[in-house]
Amino acid sequence: MDNFPIINLENLNGDERKATMEKIKDACENWGFFELVNHGIPHDLMDTVERLTKEHYRKCMEQRFKELVSSKGLEAVQTEVKDMDWESTFHLRHLPESNISEIPDLSDEYRKSMKEFALKLETLAEELLDLLCENLGLEKGYLKKALYGSKGPTFGTKVTNYPPCPKPDLVKGLRAHTDAGGIILLFQDDKVSGLQLLKDGNWVDVPPMHHSIVINLGDQLEVITNGKYKSVEHRVVAQTDGTRMSIASFYNPGSDAVIYPAPTLIEENNEIYPKFVFEDYMNLYARLKFQAKEPRFEAFKESNVNLGPIATV
Numbered sequence: 001m002d003n004f005p006i007i008n009l010e011n012l013n014g015d016e017r018k019a020t021m022e023k024i025k026d027a028c029e030n031w032g033f034f035e036l037v038n039h040g041i042p043h044d045l046m047d048t049v050e051r052l053t054k055e056h057y058r059k060c061m062e063q064r065f066k067e068l069v070s071s072k073g074l075e076a077v078q079t080e081v082k083d084m085d086w087e088s089t090f091h092l093r094h095l096p097e098s099n100i101s102e103i104p105d106l107s108d109e110y111r112k113s114m115k116e117f118a119l120k121l122e123t124l125a126e127e128l129l130d131l132l133c134e135n136l137g138l139e140k141g142y143l144k145k146a147l148y149g150s151k152g153p154t155f156g157t158k159v160t161n162y163p164p165c166p167k168p169d170l171v172k173g174l175r176a177h178t179d180a181g182g183i184i185l186l187f188q189d190d191k192v193s194g195l196q197l198l199k200d201g202n203w204v205d206v207p208p209m210h211h212s213i214v215i216n217l218g219d220q221l222e223v224i225t226n227g228k229y230k231s232v233e234h235r236v237v238a239q240t241d242g243t244r245m246s247i248a249s250f251y252n253p254g255s256d257a258v259i260y261p262a263p264t265l266i267e268e269n270n271e272i273y274p275k276f277v278f279e280d281y282m283n284l285y286a287r288l289k290f291q292a293k294e295p296r297f298e299a300f301k302e303s304n305v306n307l308g309p310i311a312t313v
């Protein structure tokens with residue numbers, strides 16, 4: 001099997017531009033995932049975000065997680081747990097407006113670093129969308145516009161720690177799913193592994209790498225590209241030793257954005273993906289995240305509209 005795609009973004013500036021664009025295209029078509037190095041986000045900012053995230057976990061989250069685990073008896077389970085994940089997590093929203101000032105227990109320094117990091121990630125997400133446009137033969141700005149809605153994209157960060165788990169085969173760090181949104185940028189622990197994607201029926205590790213950013217594509221890009229690019233199933237397997245940090249930022253459509261396949265990507269008689277309002281998709285996803293994505297798409301197809309999304313699942 002080919003190796004997990006690593007893209008050196010700096011190579012876009014020189015002789016290797018064409019080969020690098022090709023590599024991105026191949027990753028989008030065949031993996032749904034790739035890992036970026038030399039992405040332009042300052043390493044010292046990443047180091048600060050990592051240090052503050054780990055400090056915050058130890059100070060504010062770890063004890064709470066331990067209490068939850070013992071109250072649910074999760075350490076001693078004998079059969080597979082299907083309704084919970086072995087993760088300690090909190091969410092931040094950046095766009096359409098930031099809620100960072102309202103999240104409790106964050107130091108000023110942590111708030112400031114996360115804001116700065118999110119701004120860099122937002123820029124990187126939009127750069128990547130344009131690279132995808134180029135590879136897809138779409139005009140520059142097409143994907144950004146497609147996700148925009150009336151108030152711009154929704155951009156948020158899920159900050160997670162996956163503590164050591166005594167039964168990683170029975171309780172997943174995060175159960176298998178595809179991501180609902182547009183493009184996802186992940187700053188993951190550089191030592192403790194655990195993220196896996198499903199490729200050709202096998203779970204493949206996403207290798208930890210210092211200062212890299214892992215990218216993956218969500219369901220909305222699958223719809224807009226009319227299936228040229230696919231959202232790929234992934235999961236987190238917690239480790240028996242070591243806590244894994246994961247800071248996942250989701251660049252998603254605005255809630256009222258109307259999502260549909262780009263007309264130039266529809267070959268004749270080949271319109272397979274539906275049209276819908278992103279918010280409606282998210283309402284469905286909230287209930288069906290850990291199930292296959294196909295019924296979600298089916299629910300919005302023309303012939304099912306009268307039944308409504310709920311009656312079809």
Ligand code: OGA
Nearest residue numbers: 158160179195236246248
């Ligand atoms: C997610 C996700 C991966 C990770 O939150 O959707 O896939 O490594 N996270 O935490």
Ligand code: NI
Nearest residue numbers: 177178179234
């Ligand atoms: Ni995910």
